[in-house]
Amino acid sequence: MLNELLAVTVFSGAALASARWTWWRGAARGLPALVYHKIGKPPEGSKLKDLWVSPEKFRSQVAWLLAHGYVPVLFSEVSKAQKGGKPLPANAVLITFDDGYENNYTHAYKILRELGAKGNIFIVFNTIGKANLWHDPGTEPWINMASMKMLTEMQESGVMEFGSHTMSHPNLEKLPLEDAAWELTESKKQLEAALGREMSAFAYPYGAGAYTPAIRALALKAGYVLDFSFRQGKTPWPWNREAGPIDRLFIKGGDNNLDLRLQLTRGASRLW
Numbered sequence: 005m006l007n008e009l010l011a012v013t014v015f016s017g018a019a020l021a022s023a024r025w026t027w028w029r030g031a032a033r034g035l036p037a038l039v040y041h042k043i044g045k046p047p048e049g050s051k052l053k054d055l056w057v058s059p060e061k062f063r064s065q066v067a068w069l070l071a072h073g074y075v076p077v078l079f080s081e082v083s084k085a086q087k088g089g090k091p092l093p094a095n096a097v098l099i100t101f102d103d104g105y106e107n108n109y110t111h112a113y114k115i116l117r118e119l120g121a122k123g124n125i126f127i128v129f130n131t132i133g134k135a136n137l138w139h140d141p142g143t144e145p146w147i148n149m150a151s152m153k154m155l156t157e158m159q160e161s162g163v164m165e166f167g168s169h170t171m172s173h174p175n176l177e178k179l180p181l182e183d184a185a186w187e188l189t190e191s192k193k194q195l196e197a198a199l200g201r202e203m204s205a206f207a208y209p210y211g212a213g214a215y216t217p218a219i220r221a222l223a224l225k226a227g228y229v230l231d232f233s234f235r236q237g238k239t240p241w242p243w244n245r246e247a248g249p250i251d252r253l254f255i256k257g258g259d260n261n262l263d264l265r266l267q268l269t270r271g272a273s274r275l276w
């Protein structure tokens with residue numbers, strides 16, 4: 005037991021030191037894409053408390069990014085760069101949110117706007133203005149999703165852009181391929197009609213299908229320029245789109261700014 009503890013202590017010390025050591029290299033090598041879900045306080049009965057980041061913590065993380073020279077970018081900037089347009093700034097960072105909760109509007113958007121940063125939200129089209137209906141309310145309470153009015157305001161501000169997270173948040177690997185294809189194409193079409201902008205980015209619900217060639221092929225065929233997985237890590241930029249989706253850095257409610265720094269440099273903060 006003591007030996008194990010010692011080994012963990014030595015390992016963690018070494019990992020932290022080496023993360024500091026590779027700091028400048030890490031920032032240059034890949035595009036960090038942070039993934040958040042909910043900004044606020046978890047409701048009673050929430051089993052997924054780690055998906056909630058307090059507004060204070062979110063504010064401090066965004067302020068930290070800006071103070072350390074990171075440049076938050078929008079999906080449209082990343083997709084243009086991917087297509088050979090204006091290259092991304094060297095210290096570009098993508099701040100992304102999955103699902104499209106109302107608290108992304110009431111907290112995240114307002115904090116980003118106030119600090120002069122930018123973010124991006126993956127929307128589940130059928131739940132706009134409703135609730136997180138794909139969750140069993142017995143284990144994860146239903147809360148409000150952002151309304152179309154909120155989405156429009158956020159888009160017009162230039163602070164937030166949107167991508168698709170399907171129509172209804174299914175596990176795409178569990179659907180017949182034709183239904184998975186419909187989730188991908190219909191959500192793109194509906195979001196584009198509702199928001200009047202190209203939806204160039206897609207995130208796989210639960211990350212499911214991101215590394216399944218038949219499903220990923222459907223996402224690319226649907227016309228998404230960028231597709232995002234749920235796998236922990238940083239994808240090299242320029243991005244080899246053929247090789248696989250863009251990995252992300254999962255921000256948990258308990259993370260501090262050291263976690264954020266290690267995530268950005270190492271692609272992970274706590275490896276045990």
Ligand SMILES: [Zn+2]
Nearest residue numbers: 102103209210
């Ligand atoms: Zn999701």
